[in-house]
Amino acid sequence: MTTLIIVLAVLALLVIFGIGLYNRLVGLRLRAQNAWSDIDVQLKRRADLVPNLVETVKGYAGHERETLQAVTEARTRAVAAQGAGPAERAEAEAGLTAALRGLTVAVEAYPQLQASGGFRDLQAQLGSIEEAVQNARRYYNAVVRDLNTAIMTFPSNLLAGPMGFQPREFFEAAPAEREVPRVSF
Numbered sequence: 001m002t003t004l005i006i007v008l009a010v011l012a013l014l015v016i017f018g019i020g021l022y023n024r025l026v027g028l029r030l031r032a033q034n035a036w037s038d039i040d041v042q043l044k045r046r047a048d049l050v051p052n053l054v055e056t057v058k059g060y061a062g063h064e065r066e067t068l069q070a071v072t073e074a075r076t077r078a079v080a081a082q083g084a085g086p087a088e089r090a091e092a093e094a095g096l097t098a099a100l101r102g103l104t105v106a107v108e109a110y111p112q113l114q115a116s117g118g119f120r121d122l123q124a125q126l127g128s129i130e131e132a133v134q135n136a137r138r139y140y141n142a143v144v145r146d147l148n149t150a151i152m153t154f155p156s157n158l159l160a161g162p163m164g165f166q167p168r169e170f171f172e173a174a175p176a177e178r179e180v181p182r183v184s185f
Contacts, residue, residue, distance in 0.1 A: 036086075046133065060112060
């Protein structure tokens with residue numbers, strides 16, 4: 001009789017432990033989904049701001065057509081990648097980031113544009129959004145790290161696979177973003 005009670009107690013503890021592990025994995029998965037949504041929102045805000053920025057620059061520097069067209073095309077690619085996974089999305093967003101850097105460099109030749117209050121406001125909003133994207137990206141990657149660690153470590157790995165938990169991709173910088181900028185003297 002006492003052996004039966006001990007066996008039942010051990011089984012009850014194992015079930016409680018399993019439920020706790022499962023709930024932890026579900027919580028981490030939901031946090032990762034939420035963090036990805038935060039990135040998506042910030043990137044959409046940035047994509048929505050780009051047409052205003054391009055129109056403002058056009059008014060002052062209309063002959064920078066090539067630069068403006070590159071920004072517009074990069075925005076189109078970034079918007080088209082909204083449903084993609086982290087790696088594809090990072091690559092598309094890296095193209096937009098590079099095009100916006102090119103626009104910033106081109107704008108330096110137009111002091112009257114830099115003095116424009118509307119342009120300064122747009123530039124400040126873009127800077128704020130870029131910072132928010134970086135923060136959201138860091139948070140997402142931290143949550144994904146925690147989720148992937150929980151999925152791959154013992155004993156939760158015994159439950160994770162059979163219950164359908166899969167590691168998630170990190171939102172990493174595209175190879176172009178990792179390159180060191182070249183400066184000519």
